[in-house]
Amino acid sequence: MTARLFRCIAGAVLVTLAGAALADAAPAPVLVFGGDRDYPPYEFIDEHGNPAGYNVDLTRAIAEVMGLRVEVRLGGWSEMRQALDEGRIDALQGMSWSEERARRLALSPPHTLVNHAIFARKGTPPVGSLEELRGHAVAVHRAGIMDEHLTALGLGDTLLRTDTPADALRLLASGQGEYAVVAALPGTYITRQLRLTNVVPVARNVAAHRYGYAVRKDDAALLARIEEGLAILKQTGRYDQIRERWLGVLEPGVTWWTFVKYGAVVFVPLLLVLGGTVLWSRSLQREVAARTASLAREIGERERAMELLRDNQAQLVQADKMAALGVLVSGVAHEVNNPNGYILLNMPVLKDVYLDALELFERRFQEEGDFMLAGLRYSQMREELPGMLDEMLEGARRIKRIVEDLKDFARREDAPRLEPVDLNAIVRAAVRLLDARIRKATRRFELTLADPLPRVRGNAQRIEQVVVNLVLNACEALPAPDRAIRVNTEHDRAAGVARVTVQDEGVGIPPEHRSRLTDPFFTTKREQGGTGLGLSVSAAIVKEHGGALEFRSPPGGGTAVVVTLPVVPEERAA
Numbered sequence: 001m002t003a004r005l006f007r008c009i010a011g012a013v014l015v016t017l018a019g020a021a022l023a024d025a026a027p028a029p030v031l032v033f034g035g036d037r038d039y040p041p042y043e044f045i046d047e048h049g050n051p052a053g054y055n056v057d058l059t060r061a062i063a064e065v066m067g068l069r070v071e072v073r074l075g076g077w078s079e080m081r082q083a084l085d086e087g088r089i090d091a092l093q094g095m096s097w098s099e100e101r102a103r104r105l106a107l108s109p110p111h112t113l114v115n116h117a118i119f120a121r122k123g124t125p126p127v128g129s130l131e132e133l134r135g136h137a138v139a140v141h142r143a144g145i146m147d148e149h150l151t152a153l154g155l156g157d158t159l160l161r162t163d164t165p166a167d168a169l170r171l172l173a174s175g176q177g178e179y180a181v182v183a184a185l186p187g188t189y190i191t192r193q194l195r196l197t198n199v200v201p202v203a204r205n206v207a208a209h210r211y212g213y214a215v216r217k218d219d220a221a222l223l224a225r226i227e228e229g230l231a232i233l234k235q236t237g238r239y240d241q242i243r244e245r246w247l248g249v250l251e252p253g254v255t256w257w258t259f260v261k262y263g264a265v266v267f268v269p270l271l272l273v274l275g276g277t278v279l280w281s282r283s284l285q286r287e288v289a290a291r292t293a294s295l296a297r298e299i300g301e302r303e304r305a306m307e308l309l310r311d312n313q314a315q316l317v318q319a320d321k322m323a324a325l326g327v328l329v330s331g332v333a334h335e336v337n338n339p340n341g342y343i344l345l346n347m348p349v350l351k352d353v354y355l356d357a358l359e360l361f362e363r364r365f366q367e368e369g370d371f372m373l374a375g376l377r378y379s380q381m382r383e384e385l386p387g388m389l390d391e392m393l394e395g396a397r398r399i400k401r402i403v404e405d406l407k408d409f410a411r412r413e414d415a416p417r418l419e420p421v422d423l424n425a426i427v428r429a430a431v432r433l434l435d436a437r438i439r440k441a442t443r444r445f446e447l448t449l450a451d452p453l454p455r456v457r458g459n460a461q462r463i464e465q466v467v468v469n470l471v472l473n474a475c476e477a478l479p480a481p482d483r484a485i486r487v488n489t490e491h492d493r494a495a496g497v498a499r500v501t502v503q504d505e506g507v508g509i510p511p512e513h514r515s516r517l518t519d520p521f522f523t524t525k526r527e528q529g530g531t532g533l534g535l536s537v538s539a540a541i542v543k544e545h546g547g548a549l550e551f552r553s554p555p556g557g558g559t560a561v562v563v564t565l566p567v568v569p570e571e572r573a574a
Contacts, residue, residue: 030069031222033059034089037074038164040189041246042094042114042211045074054246055093058111061238062229076163078143084214090222096145096209106223110210111230112243113375116146117184118203119169119191124178126202134158139168139180145209146181166190173199181206185247210372337403343396351389358382418545420455420568421463423498424489430467431487434475441475444484453491454567456498458545463565466538470502470561473535477506477559491567497547498567503560509553517551 035043035055043053051072063070073089074080083089084105096114097107118127127133133155140147142161150159162168165182172180173196182190184204191199215223233239292306364371365378373381431438431447438445456463467487474485483505490499509517517535535549542549547565 028067028069030071031063031091032071032073032089033091033093034080034083035072035074035093036077036080036164038166039077039094039183039186040193041185043074054112054242057242057246058230058233058239059093061233061242062226065232066225066229068225068229077141081143084216087216090215090219091226092214094211095214096211098145098148098209100148101214104217105214106217106220108213108223108227108230110212110372110375111239112211112247114145114209114211115184115205116181116207116209117187117201118206119172119180119182119187119199120178120202121172121175121198122200124202127179128203130155130181130206133179133181136179137177139171139177141165141168141182146183146207149207150181166194169196169199170194208374210375336399340396340399340403343392344400347389347393347396351386351393354385354389417459418457419459421458421460422453423456423463423500423565424449424451424453426460426464427467427487427489427500430464430471433464433468434471437472437475438485441478441481442483442485443481446484446486446488448486448488450489450491450498453489453498456545456565456567458565462541463545466541466563467500467502469535469538470563473561474502474504474506474559477504477508479507483558496567496569497564499565500563501560502563503558505558508555508557509551509559 035051037043037045039053041053043051043055046052051074056072059070059072062068072093075083080089080092084092095101095105095107097110101107118130118133120126127136130150130153133150135158137158137160138150138155139160139162140150142163144165147159147161150156160168160171160177162171165186168180168182169187169190171177173194179202180187180199184201187201190196213223213226215226230239233242361373361378361382370377370379372378427447427449471485471487478485485505486501486503488501488503490501491497492499539549542563542565545565547563550562550564552560552562
């Protein structure tokens with residue numbers, strides 16, 4: 001009896017162990033991830049009848065790194081939401097966040113941000129916000145996030161609900177309804193694919209929603225594995241590859257139409273200028289040829305006439321190039337300055353808005369903990385956003401400085417108004433203007449003015465511009481504040497000229513750069529914001545005043561720049 005009982009117990013134990021071993025060897029269950037069959041490029045059925053899109057690739061990548069067995073099943077959006085509620089699928093791979101949905105389902109942190117846009121037929125009056133849709137017939141995707149959002153805003157009675165976003169855009173293209181609200185990327189994808197050429201976006205980014213995975217409230221373990229897989233994909237860079245493949249090519253950027261439209265603004269005038277230049281050049285060539293023949297007949301020296309012709313042609317071509325360059329620079333400077341003015345005007349306002357809202361953000365952070373803001377955690381955003389705004393504002397100011405230099409370079413006065421001016425007063429004004437910059441650059445600044453100094457004939461503002469450029473260059477050349485800058489004026493009675501010398505104890509000018517100092521756009525300070533136009537403009541101003549600009553830079557001895565200007569004839573003897 002005891003032996004029989006022992007055999008029974010041993011058999012039961014063996015059966016139990018065998019069952020456990022079989023259970024351990026059994027494959028993991030297949031998890032079903034549902035999605036919308038018609039929501040490209042996020043998720044859709046391709047031409048072969050297979051699930052495809054950004055969400056599909058992301059789900060399969062998560063399954064691969066987490067060792068999950070998954071099946072992606074796409075169908076109607078309402079059907080898939082009901083299937084999740086009833087337990088026929090385990091997760092939805094793409095759902096926009098809302099408070100009502102978060103109460104019923106467990107939602108993952110967003111893996112992307114979905115922006116929505118308002119579409120309309122060409123010729124329909126544009127609207128700028130969702131509020132402006134009141135009283136209009138609007139097509140939306142039934143049970144989608146914008147259906148819920150617009151219904152919550154009180155627009156539910158005028159909504160034309162369709163089974164898919166594509167149906168909403170087709171309805172609009174057919175002449176029914178006035179507007180459609182669809183996610184921007186799917187809307188762009190669908191209108192291109194279906195060739196709905198009479199439907200265009202009239203307002204972009206009217207609403208943005210966080211977009212991620214959704215599971216039932218009681219399935220926290222699956223949600224944790226999804227979140228872990230997403231984190232791994234982001235750390236390894238695979239997430240960025242998937243996003244770029246599906247979303248990068250469609251995200252807002254410079255379209256061909258934009259390129260053609262704005263390119264025409266620049267290139268058509270340029271082509272006209274070049275065409276006129278060619279005609280002008282041909283006319284000048286004919287004139288030169290006639291002059292050559294005349295010279296040959298008059299002096300009978302063919303070689304000398306040809307040499308004179310080559311010199312004249314070179315000068316004419318150079319003048320032709322500079323005239324064309326001046327026209328081009330003026331046009332480009334105008335086109336750049338207008339949009340950049342908007343940036344300079346609006347960036348401080350945006351920063352003030354952020355600073356005004358900071359207290360609310362901080363209060364929410366203290367009460368609720370970290371939260372998402374524009375797809376980033378607030379704790380990260382508050383550290384980086386002020387710097388980003390400042391960098392953007394400084395970039396716009398740099399653009400403005402470059403444009404101003406370009407305009408100065410392009411400006412050519414055929415007959416600048418010249419009158420007797422006090423050179424000492426001009427130098428004093430330039431130094432006062434740069435007082436803060438000078439004190440920041442050096443503790444050893446010396447100003448020595450000759451007394452008496454005859455007046456020179458010129459334009460006070462233009463000469464002051466030259467002195468300002470030279471003193472600024474001297475400040476930028478100093479490696480430390482203990483190095484000196486000296487500015488002095490003098491009168492050379494024998495030559496009948498007055499001179500302004502700006503000397504610094506800076507790093508000097510390398511010999512290989514001296515021949516190019518006044519070339520347009522040549523600079524060794526590109527990284528510090530130099531445009532290479534300051535000395536070019538200064539040299540042109542000095543030349544139009546009948547003067548000269550001289551550079552002296554012995555090795556290791558700093559730099560001295562000398563501006564020489566003729567004095568007023570009646571004051572030479574003074």
